[in-house]
Amino acid sequence: MRAVVCEAWGGPEMLVVKDLASPQPKPGELLIKTRAAGVNFPDVLIIQKKYQVQPELPFIPGAEVSGDVLAVGDGVTAFAIGDRVAALCSVGGFAEEVVVEAAKCVKIPKTLSYDIAAAFMLAYGTSWHAVRDRAALQPHETMLVLGAAGGVGLAAVEIGKAIGAKIVAAASSDEKCEICRAHGADEVINYSSEDLREGIKRTCGRGPDVIYDPVGGKYTEAAFRSIGWRGRHVIIGFAAGDIPAIPLNLPLLKGASLVGVFWGEFARREPQNNIKGMAEMLAWMGEGKIQPLISKTYSLDEVPQALMAMAARKVTGKIVVRP
Numbered sequence: 001m002r003a004v005v006c007e008a009w010g011g012p013e014m015l016v017v018k019d020l021a022s023p024q025p026k027p028g029e030l031l032i033k034t035r036a037a038g039v040n041f042p043d044v045l046i047i048q049k050k051y052q053v054q055p056e057l058p059f060i061p062g063a064e065v066s067g068d069v070l071a072v073g074d075g076v077t078a079f080a081i082g083d084r085v086a087a088l089c090s091v092g093g094f095a096e097e098v099v100v101e102a103a104k105c106v107k108i109p110k111t112l113s114y115d116i117a118a119a120f121m122l123a124y125g126t127s128w129h130a131v132r133d134r135a136a137l138q139p140h141e142t143m144l145v146l147g148a149a150g151g152v153g154l155a156a157v158e159i160g161k162a163i164g165a166k167i168v169a170a171a172s173s174d175e176k177c178e179i180c181r182a183h184g185a186d187e188v189i190n191y192s193s194e195d196l197r198e199g200i201k202r203t204c205g206r207g208p209d210v211i212y213d214p215v216g217g218k219y220t221e222a223a224f225r226s227i228g229w230r231g232r233h234v235i236i237g238f239a240a241g242d243i244p245a246i247p248l249n250l251p252l253l254k255g256a257s258l259v260g261v262f263w264g265e266f267a268r269r270e271p272q273n274n275i276k277g278m279a280e281m282l283a284w285m286g287e288g289k290i291q292p293l294i295s296k297t298y299s300l301d302e303v304p305q306a307l308m309a310m311a312a313r314k315v316t317g318k319i320v321v322r323p
């Protein structure tokens with residue numbers, strides 16, 4: 001089978017495509033023929049040894065896939081050969097075949113495309129846990145989403161709208177802002193052309209109740225200084241590179257909270273709550289309330305370009321690899 005291999009720590013240009021032997025499922029595992037693999041910002045970090053999970057070299061990046069079950073390991077009763085599944089593999093996804101623990105796989109309905117199934121779990125799972133569970137966003141509240149046209153950002157926009165809240169989307173170009181509007185944002189701030197704090201004043205009145213922050217860097221403190229009374233600033237990640245430090249008088253003055261989110265750990269420790277989130281979102285998808293955007297697809301050979309586009313801030317919504 002063909003696979004994208006990280007043989008040395010470094011940028012996407014260091015990745016190589018190789019022919020490898022097909023992996024074999026051990027007890028409790030499934031062998032999946034990969035139809036699509038979701039691309040996520042952690043894929044950019046993990047190959048540079050900058051992510052919290054650091055696999056041993058060589059490894060195949062790619063954290064989530066959809067596809068068809070090719071073989072089942074001993075003891076697996078919930079799946080059969082030919083089942084359509086989505087799976088969280090953490091690594092191994094950018095390959096024609098991947099072995100995954102059956103406990104990390106779910107069957108997917110025929111109505112769900114392979115592309116959406118592969119792009120859904122990580123981004124929408126993260127944003128559901130952040131918005132619904134950790135921030136407990138309410139229908140009468142306002143949520144500001146930073147990096148709102150990105151993978152987890154656009155998922156947060158859609159989930160916030162499905163809850164019924166007012167959504168203010170902040171992004172770095174007019175084109176990205178328009179995509180956010182098309183996915184439900186009520187107001188937009190282009191933080192390349194408008195000062196973020198001025199934009200928040202213009203769109204959020206007494207300040208956002210929830211700030212969804214996958215960007216970090218200079219944006220975090222600027223946004224947090226504008227948060228509303230009893231606001232919740234949800235920390236998702238640091239796509240801008242710098243991990244910001246916040247003066248602790250700021251949460252004191254607003255009676256506000258800094259709320260951490262680590263979806264992978266949540267899914268591991270609280271699988272039933274994670275499944276509850278997935279079920280709610282699949283129902284929203286059925287009602288047309290959320291419609292994940294797949295903005296581009298790539299081949300295995302084009303994985304370096306896909307990761308470079310993500311690192312260069314050029315991706316909107318989700319992108320997927322079709323091995």
Ligand SMILES: NC(=O)c1ccc[n+]([C@@H]2O[C@H](COP(=O)([O-])OP(=O)(O)OC[C@H]3O[C@@H](n4cnc5c(N)ncnc54)[C@H](OP(=O)(O)O)[C@@H]3O)[C@@H](O)[C@H]2O)c1
Nearest residue numbers: 041147150151152171172214236237238239240261262263
């Ligand atoms: N905590 C968790 O459980 C969890 C789970 C999944 C992902 N994450 C984290 O969430 C973040 C976003 O992931 P994603 O997959 O949604 O990525 P993405 O699609 O690339 O979105 C990231 C957004 O960040 C903004 N950004 C600002 N400065 C940037 C820079 N220097 N380089 C790249 N992007 C920049 C971009 O929006 P603008 O151009 O509009 O500013 C971009 O759309 C990452 O830090 C990731 O590690 C965390």
